[in-house]
Amino acid sequence: MSIKRIAIGFIALAVVGVVAFGGAAVGGAAVYFAARGNPPSAPAVEQQPVALPPAQEPTGGQLQTVDVQTAITDAVARVGPAVVTVINDTGQGQASGSGVIISNDGYILTNNHVVEGQRALSVIFQNGEAAEAKLIGSDQFADVAVIKVGVSVPAVAELGNSDSLKPGESVIAIGSPLGSDFKNTVTVGVVSATGRTIENDNGYQMEDLIQTDAAINHGNSGGPLVNLAGQVIGLNTLVVRGNGFTGDQAEGLGFAVAANTVRAVSDQIIRQGYVARPYLGVQWQAITPAVASQYNLGVAWGIYVTDLAGDGPARQAGIQPGDIITAIGDTTLDESHPFINSLLEYQPGQQVPLTVWRNGQTLTVPVTLGERPRA
Numbered sequence: 001m002s003i004k005r006i007a008i009g010f011i012a013l014a015v016v017g018v019v020a021f022g023g024a025a026v027g028g029a030a031v032y033f034a035a036r037g038n039p040p041s042a043p044a045v046e047q048q049p050v051a052l053p054p055a056q057e058p059t060g061g062q063l064q065t066v067d068v069q070t071a072i073t074d075a076v077a078r079v080g081p082a083v084v085t086v087i088n089d090t091g092q093g094q095a096s097g098s099g100v101i102i103s104n105d106g107y108i109l110t111n112n113h114v115v116e117g118q119r120a121l122s123v124i125f126q127n128g129e130a131a132e133a134k135l136i137g138s139d140q141f142a143d144v145a146v147i148k149v150g151v152s153v154p155a156v157a158e159l160g161n162s163d164s165l166k167p168g169e170s171v172i173a174i175g176s177p178l179g180s181d182f183k184n185t186v187t188v189g190v191v192s193a194t195g196r197t198i199e200n201d202n203g204y205q206m207e208d209l210i211q212t213d214a215a216i217n218h219g220n221s222g223g224p225l226v227n228l229a230g231q232v233i234g235l236n237t238l239v240v241r242g243n244g245f246t247g248d249q250a251e252g253l254g255f256a257v258a259a260n261t262v263r264a265v266s267d268q269i270i271r272q273g274y275v276a277r278p279y280l281g282v283q284w285q286a287i288t289p290a291v292a293s294q295y296n297l298g299v300a301w302g303i304y305v306t307d308l309a310g311d312g313p314a315r316q317a318g319i320q321p322g323d324i325i326t327a328i329g330d331t332t333l334d335e336s337h338p339f340i341n342s343l344l345e346y347q348p349g350q351q352v353p354l355t356v357w358r359n360g361q362t363l364t365v366p367v368t369l370g371e372r373p374r375a
Helices: 071-082 259-272 289-294 313-317 339-343
Strands: 011-015 083-089 094-101 107-110 120-124 130-139 144-149 170-175 185-199 205-212 224-226 231-243 254-258 282-287 302-308 324-328 351-358 361-368
Touching: 071 083, 071 094, 071 170, 071 185, 071 224, 083 107, 094 170, 094 231, 107 231, 107 259, 120 144, 130 259, 144 259, 170 231, 185 254, 205 231, 231 259, 254 259, 282 289, 282 324, 302 313, 313 361, 324 339
Parallel strands: none
Antiparallel strands: 011 231, 083 094, 083 120, 094 107, 107 144, 120 130, 130 144, 170 185, 170 224, 185 205, 205 254, 224 231, 231 254, 282 302, 302 324, 324 351, 351 361
């Protein structure tokens, strides 16, 4: 199951970025208008004319206006022109998400899941103008992608320091819920929490997420989460709608990839077109205490190696199908330290000791990590 599906473990997840088009232009949104009719007639009542006081003209003979500015409107005015709607033509239809321009060279940040399966990309600017875009690179683990346009951009947004965020701090989400008909929609909320972790079904836990109650919906993915200084402190990526185990439903549980993560990933993508990730070269299944008990295994946590990929690092190191890897370096695999997250702590080319359970014995197997093949 990819991050785009609804259920992750017992948590019902909705990736907020992709709106599939087909049928109604606003994705089936229902719009209701209050009917206004004439009131029933009533008997005529004779009324006496009422004398009105003479109109008072403002001093100087001109209307007085008040220029109301707030930190929120200032931040929106600063970042809003840099927000775009991202259109993804997959060849089987169109989907849309959001993005934010980060350089005068035309680089735009969005989510990986917004551009997945793309055959052609385009963006729609705040003023309604459109431009073709090309994918520079993406990273499925951080859910970050960089695209680029070859035209002059209307504005550039600044990335802030997400490490300085505090719960209760006001934030603003800007994006295109339900597609371009509602482009550059602004919603306001607070930072509900920082450092959140949500696991996807690839065995990877998205870490250091920002939780917010600012309303985000399908189509908001890739759009910026902005602080009151007008800085992008996150990329909106998903919402939790409910608990798949209890059936409880929830609102106001949105999550954004922290800006510091976005910066580190996008810098690599812009520099070399991809993010260098370590590669072990195994096919595997996760071992949990429940699985270990069911199959009478000798360890409670780890990964069971079902196969080896070609002549990869694991095969070269002597890893065998049937081995159970229980630790990578000094990190013991468990509920809080899943395999992929622990592996991603290292760099391609590093030699790392693996702790392996094989036929009732615990072995230490050194392996030199490779670089994950690019799609």
